[in-house]
Amino acid sequence: MAVTERPWNLRESYLFDRTVIAEIQRASREGIYDIRGFGAKRRLPHFDDLLFLGASISRYPLEGYRERCATDVVLGTRFAKKPLELKIPVTIAGMSFGALSAPAKEALGRGATEVGTSTTTGDGGMTNEEREHSETLVYQLLPSRYGMNPDDLRRADAIEVVVGQGAKPGGGGMLLGHKISDRVAEMRDLPKGIDQRSASRHPDWTGPDDLEIKIGELREITDWEKPIFVKVGASRTYYDVQLAVKAGADAIVVDGMQGGTAATQDVFIEHVGIPTLPATRLAVDALQELGMHRQVQLIVSGGIRSGADVAKALALGADAVSIGTAALVAMGDNSPELEDEYREIGSSAGFYDDYQAGRDPAGISTQDDDLAARFDPVLGGRRIANFLRVLTLETQTLARACGKSHVHNLEPEDLVALTVEAAAMARVPVAGTDWIPGSNRT
C-alpha cells in the first residue's frame, strides 16, 4: 500500500514525523551528522508575511506601462574611488568555483553582465572564466584565503570581506573530497580528494578594531579604488552592522538564515542565525542610528525568490539584494526534466539538496567533468538574465503600485504584516490595525 493510501485511523506524530524518523535512523546507521547543501527548509517568518498597501485615494500610483520607475543602484560611495554602478538592485551572491562547476560560474557572470549587475566569487578564488564573463565582479576575502592574491584583488571591481554567511554564522566553509578535483586542489593549495574544512575565523585579524586595520590594508593595496563590502551571517545583526560601519565598510551584506550553502551540517543550517526579515530591519536600524543609512549601502540576501521579496527588502531599507539558491534554480537546478536522474541518486526534483556530493545531474554543483559538460553556460546565462529581468519587472510593478518613481522610494509605511511575528520583526503594523508588537514597550 502506498503511503498516501494509508487508512484514516493512522496518525503521524507531529514531533516524530517521517523526516525526523528518517534522520534518526540515518544517523544511527552512519554515525556522522548530515551534511547537505541548499538553505533552511523549515517554515520561517519571511517576506511572504508582509503585504504592500497599494495606492488609492490618499496616495496615487504611477502608470504601470508609461511612467518611469528607476532601478539603478550605486554601491560603495563612502570611500572608494570607483563605486559599483549597477542597473538593477539584484546581484549574484558569492558561490565558489569548487562548489559550482566552471560553466555554472561562467553562466552567472554572463547573466549578470547582460542585465548590468554584479556577480561574486566564493571560497575558492577567482577563475579566469568568471572574470572574463563578469563585467562587474566582487572578490571575496574569506578566512581560508584560498586563491587570494594581490593581482586578483586589483582586477576585481569590489572586495567583500566575508565574516560569515547566513547558512552558518560562526562556521567555516566545507567542500567534501569528491569535489576536490585537480584544478580545485591546485587553486586551494590542498591535496586532491581531502575533505576540506575551512577555518571559521580570519587568520590575521580578530574583532572590529583589527577589521578596521585590515580594511585599511586592503585599501592601501588597491590604492583606495575598490569598494569594500563586509558580509555577515545574520545573528547579532544590529551590533555587527554598527561594528562593520565603524571598521570602515563601504557596504554591508547581511545574509539571513535562509541563505544557501554548498555543504554544511543540517543542524547548523536549521538552527543557527536569524531569518532575513528581522535581520533586514535590525541592519537598517543600526545604519539609521549612525546616520549612515544610504551612505553605507545595505545588501540583503537569504531566501530572495521573487520581485515581491526584492521589493519588500527594499521597502524595509535595503539598497540591493543578492540571490544564490534562486539563481541555481533559474539555471536548471531541481528541474523536473531530470527527475529520473534525481531518483537514481536517492532524491527527487524539488527536493534535491545534495550539492556536497558533486553528483548533480544538472551539471551545476559538481566538479565531475562529464556532468559539468552537460551544462550550457550560454543557455544558463540567458536564464539568469531572464530571471533577473523578471525580478526587476516585478519589483517595479509593486513600486509603481505604491506610487514610487524609484524602487528605493519604497518605505516601511507601504507595508503591513499578516502575522504578529512578522509585524514585530519588520516593525510594521498587523494588517487592518495600527498595532506594531513590541514598538510601544515602556
Added chain:
Amino acid sequence: MAVAERDQQAAVEHVDLETTPLRELNQRLHDLAGSPGPAAWRIVNPNGAHAVACGLDSDVEVEVEGHVGYYCAGMNKRATVRIHGNASTGLAENMMSGLVVVDGNASQSAGATGRGGLLVVRGDAAARCGISMKGIDIVVGGSVGHMSAFMAQTGSLVVCGDAGEALGDSVYESRLYVRGSVASLGADCVEKELRDEHRTQLTELLKAAEIDADPADFRRYGSARQLYNFRIDNAGAY
C-alpha cells in the same frame, strides 16, 4: 652626516613618515610596478604605522628604520623589505614572493596564508606564526607562540628556538622544523623522520636567512593525515 644626506649620496630614496602620508609612500612604491624608479628606499619614523609597504610588486629594496604596525609588507611580490625594528600583527600576510626580514620580534600571525617567498624573523614570533601558510617559507631565529602553523597547507616553517602549544594543529602538507622544545603538538601533527632531503632544505633555508644553526639539531613535524577525510572515530578531533 645625517641619514637623509647619506641616502641622497647613495641614490637611496628617503621617505620620512613623520612628514609624508602613508598613502603617498605606498602609491609611489606601487607605481614602480608600471614604470622604473628608485631601486632602493629607506623609510624612517614609521612609528608603528599599519600597512607600510604593502602590496609591492617590483624588484625594489625597502629598508624600514623602526617599528611597524599591522600588515607590513602584506601581499608582497618580488620586493625585499627589511624592518630594523619589531613588527606587529600579520607581517607579510599572504606574501607571494620576495624577501621580508624583521630584525626584532613579530607579533601574531606572521606570514599568515603566505603563498611564496621567504620571511625571516630574527627575534621571536608570537602566536599563529605561519597560520594557513600556502607555500611561503618562514625562518624564525627565536621561538614561536601557540597554534603556529595552524592549518598550514604547503611551505616550510623553521623555528630555531622553541614552539608553543598546539604546533601544527590540522596541518596539511607543510614541513615544520623545530630546534628546541615543542610545548605540545596540535591535532593530527606528528614528529617525522628528518631525512637527507630535509637536512638539505634546512641548510638552504638557514643560509638564505643568514642564521647560523646546525640542521642536524632540528626535528621535523608534519601531518599524520588522519583527519584528511571525515571519519567518525575522529569525532573528538574535529
